Amino acid sequence: MRVLAIESSCDETAAAVLDDGVTIRANVVASQIAVHSPYGGVVPELASRHHLRNIVPVVQQALDEARCSLAQLDGIAVTQGPGLVGALLVGVQLAKALAYVHHLPLIGINHLEGHLCAARLTAAGPPPPERHLALLVSGGHTALFGVERFGVYRLLGTTRDDAAGEAFDKVAKLLGLGYPGGPIIERTAMTGDARAIRLPRPLPRRDALDFSFSGLKTAVANHVRAQGTLSLEQRADLCASFQQAVSDVLVRKTIAAARLQRFDAIVACGGVLANQAIRRALDAAAGERGLALFTPPLALCTDNAAMIAAAGTLRLRAGERHGLDLNPQARLPLCRT
Template sequence: MLVLGIESSCDETGVALYSTDAGGGLLAHALHSQVRMHEDYGGVVPELASRDHVRRLVPLLRQVLADSGCSLAEIGAVAYTQGPGLAGALLVGAAFAEALAASLGVPTLPVHHLEGHLLSPLLSRNPPRFPFVALLVSGGHSQLMRVVGVGEYELMGETLDDAAGEAFDKTAKLLGLGYPGGPALATLAERGRRDEVRLPRPMLKSGDLNFSFSGLKTAVVTRVRELGAVSDQQRADIARGFQDAIVEVLVSKALRAVSESGLQQLVVAGGVGANRELRRQLDAHSATARIAVFYPELEFCTDNGAMIALAGALRTQAGVPAKPAGAFAVRPRWPLTDT
């Protein structure tokens, strides 16, 4: 069966086609990023994001069909992001998916956005096997999950305030970097000197698997005020100190979660999962801990339609029933454990 995936939860429009047949897998995917549109505002403008999704979905669908060599008539189900995300953006994707499915006479598969990220490493050439521990670091979410199978997720720890991605973006703005801030800060940190700026490691020794990064952002504010005029090297040093602090906490908690679970596999997913220093540190420590670490391909770390098509396909294969196309609702706030 061919599953069409549609992602429109924030500022990226993604469309993909996934085959559940033997030897199938991901047939084609296309993505449009709204970064250039939002950079003048320093962040995502929800109304502009929603309108742009309207413009992009049909051209992206045509591109995916052309690239895959498939036709609309061959689609057996339409998966789409139901939440969490921006309400207006979610509504565009959901309405498009439901209308398309109704016109084709096929069912729909509403998908949790974070489930898409969680399962995205399964698109890799060397995918993990269930069960595994997952470190989800995507946008406003930083969570550790024990994953038994599709739809079977146990929360082990989560952020109590700012998530890692939010802290990256907010700190980048404090340092005068552009949007999106996270990648810009990571690039700047590569020019910073190790331990030149030592920042707190929030909740590193809390005894649990929760996170808290708002205090780290405040520590950066304090350091910038103390310095007054900040040179380019000092900005790089602060960026390095900030990134090192977040990476140390994420790595420590993730490895502890794997140890407590008794499992041998760690999956890292979400936008922050593309951070090179995080990957370097996890790879180094995992060798000592004798665990296997899996990442999605870089193109699938950010929001994309491929992960939604995959999640829909895997839910179908796991026996989760699809729903008839028609009435629908989006869920801007939606705990992953409620799927």
Template structure:
């Protein structure tokens, strides 16, 4: 039995968790900063890093207490090394280094995107997972289609060339005067609207697996602003009634926008699964909580679809501990010289070990 303490601080959630053998969650504590950042309409990096400093010790203590273990029961410390906000990552990595050094524990740096992948290993399943699988990772900062051929073996088939899906949700929510975070707000509003009221573009809908949502965001802006367009709303502010066209039905815009995002995500991911012989299709990351995306993917996928429970869609440390467990089994170790990697791409564990040498 291998017990991993996971620590997550890549963006605006401070998380700590204890996971056994990569799949059994003993505890999973998350301190959210949503209320802190809502006034800005998005994550304010300096505020985020300071909030992590204030929360991390208490969160780790609670995770250990909830799991009924002490640091003496921990076999390794896994921590998000990147990608993410530099200031936020520093808090988690330095705290993890201190714990590892003080207790003589192995230290394992984990890629945040890999963590989202391993959120699927924390779910009870009726049938075993057989590789290869295709995973769509969708969150506020990432939209990627990944081919997974084994534990720690990844090939990124496509990614966003501009805005990520979650980022587009946040920006469009501001345009519509909806609250932050934009994903849940647009999903709720879209339930009362028509997905065919507006025909928004499906960018890069042809060959390839890359995404582009910047043009979609601009199309929504042009649809909702009057011809004599005034100044765009400042960051953290939504459009006022005087800045929106009088004939705009916000639920219709929200539903049509969401349909455009879901169509592209589903089309490309399903095609990737078909073309690479995937046995299953996975969705992970914050946007995987979107019910329209889940329903459309399940309906159109030729293979079984797995999604994490809602509580594991958001950033959390249990997924980092799970990913850290498999890195630990592969012999992956970091030392006290480990630095953060804010732009760290998702690479196979063997490649990551080679780069670290």
């Protein structure tokens, strides 16, 4: 089964062509980082306008790279939500138009389910088992889900305030490092000492599976205020200490959830999993306890359409379809509980 997927939920215009849910024939991502970085975050109206400008060339490029025509597709998947509604609308409208004109089955996909499916696209090794624990750490979400099988999710814990990616972005902004914060903090932290500054590890109880990152962000802000101007070395120490605090919390909660809910496999995904230090820490903690860890390739941690195609293939294969009344949804929970 060959599926074209379109993703436009935030500030990446993306299209991909996937064969049989695993083989990536094309994966095109047009980032809008340069557009939004002067504002220190995503400006929704600008995002919609740039999606409009980019979406047709991006889809065309994906088809060209995959060396396939629309007539050779078996279906179209598109991100339905959650995300910026004006941004989502651009992808959904094009997906509906292509499905209508070319008589192709259409499926709307939850963006978070897409992130979870990115771990199925690893080049080496077997895919994750059907039943696993999923840690999703992105710009808008930080959550633990119990996955009984594809499509059956149970929310085990979520952030009570900021998402971890949002905390990376806000800390970078208050240090004047630029946007998006994750990659810049990771780079700055490389020369720093992660034990240099004592920062809180919020909600430390091992049986509490919720997260909280706003207190950590405030602790960083208080430190900066108390210190005044930071030298390059002090900035590196602060970034390393902050990254370590986020990493410690993610690792502790994930391992606790696996133990409490009796999972022996973990999928860890979302933009923050592009962070090598966090990947290494999770890998080491899982390895010590005999838990199997599955993470997407680095390029598939942040937003892309290949992950939407992976989820779309599974749903289309199961016979699911959406009609042309498919509408984007700014809020679209993965599960209710």
